[in-house]
Amino acid sequence: MKKGDNLIFNLSVEVISNQMIASEVFKIKFFSKEIASVAKPGQFIHLKLDYEDILLRRPFSFYRAEKETFELLFQIVGKGTAFLSKLKPKEKVDVLGPLGNCFSLPNNISRILLVAGGIGIAPLRFLAEVAKKKGIESYLLYGTCSSNKIVDLADFKALTKEAFILTEDGSFGEKAMVTDLLQKFAHEVAPDYAYACGPRLMLKEVVKILISLNIKVEIALEEVLGCGLGVCHGCVCQTTKGYQTVCRDGPVFEGKSIIWE
């Protein structure tokens, strides 16, 4: 895993747009040349949300980063994300980042498999875009609980060689879970490398399946974060190298290095 650039900014950045693009899922765009120009797929930004009694920052993966702007994709799950969904253009947010390491995307690969569960699509979209620019073909397996949670379908179709979408309730595409179809999909695609992000239980299963197929996989993990800078040791996960911080050693880990509880 490549370490991200050491450049970390703590800035107040302006919201450019913020819109609901699926049920309780929002896309927010910020203006910041500094951050947009160094952010890498897999890295995240730590937002300070000055709302009621919220204390800690909230982490979000880069969904997209272009010359002067970056975008996040988030799902409302609590107070912080509810507040974030109400931010309007021109309002400012204190951000810290880019933080964490990034997906590796080695040079000698030509096709990759992306496995996304729900909001886990966020870091993988950015990865697909960077891969495409490098001439790497992506194949996406993307599952959500229902059709109203699917985001930016046209965009993914354009970024990937093939995007296979499914829902748990069958309201769009095949009625299945990502893990039900992964074995078959991965076998057909025969990728050089795979990347996954989504709920923990899904990731555990995804790693197991891909390892059995001898496919290297990197996953982006979530933990409750404190500092985001690798200082407080509040965000560790158990790995073959002992406890590692999700915020600094991760959030991207080699699938085989995680010891699942």
Place this chain on the structure above:
Amino acid sequence: MEPDLSVEISGIKMKNPVMTASGTFGPKEYLPFVELNRLGALVVKTVTLKSRPGNPPPRLRETPCGVLNSIGLQNPGVKVFIKEDLPWLSQFDVPIIVSVGGETVEEYLKIIEFLNETKEISAVELNISCPNVKKGGIFFGVDPDEAANLTVKAKKISRFPLWVKLSPNVTDISLIAKVVEESGADAVSLINTIVGMAVDVKTFKPYLGGITGGLSGPAIKPIAVRMVWEVAKRVKIPVIGMGGIMNAHDALEFFLVGAKAVAVGTANLVNPKAVLEIISGIKKYMKEKGFKRMGEIVGKIII
């Protein structure tokens, strides 16, 4: 004229009365945001004799206006600290306070012996108040006899001034403060975190891997201010106040009740520049009110 923020604690001259609280500030990681030479002092993460992996995750849980943590003193051990961190730290013009933790009296003393061999540090802070380790830690901080016994022995061998960090998880914190003062402590710092717990009603499980954790942040500030007030009335040695300090006004409350210096913890996790902003805020306040020295506000609460 610029107000003079300098203070002296146990013979250590500090440019200002604001330091970082143990376990919440990484000098290397915070370097892009904080000019270390501007800090009053730097209290490093508690070191133990051997490396400690820390507690099982999850280790953090936000609660209203606070954070519960169950880190469990994860650290690489005193030898690694001396070899790898201390030489780097010594390039800065800031007093380095080394927080030490142990499971037994012997462990505390051995760590101090290792530190005695170094030149770069200004004081030792005995952490007798960590609520997140099964053995030692808080055990020494909640029993006056144990606290006294450890302090006497540590003072006897330490080449450096000895600070003792007290636990709020006691009935009368000023009693423990008095006891460690009589046992030779050169300063007391308080408070460490308050033992707490939070439960997920969806899964019926505690949120923290360590089940209970230490509560910090604004939620504990009124308790911390009260405890510093009680302790400052009872001891003559300097009192270092902490607990929920997020801005200069919070720090000033602690000075008014008698803290000679303060430490900033959780605020660093939220705002990497917190310590610097607090220092400038104190300066601004003093200028506006026409105070020239810290002595004009420390302990000046009007009751």
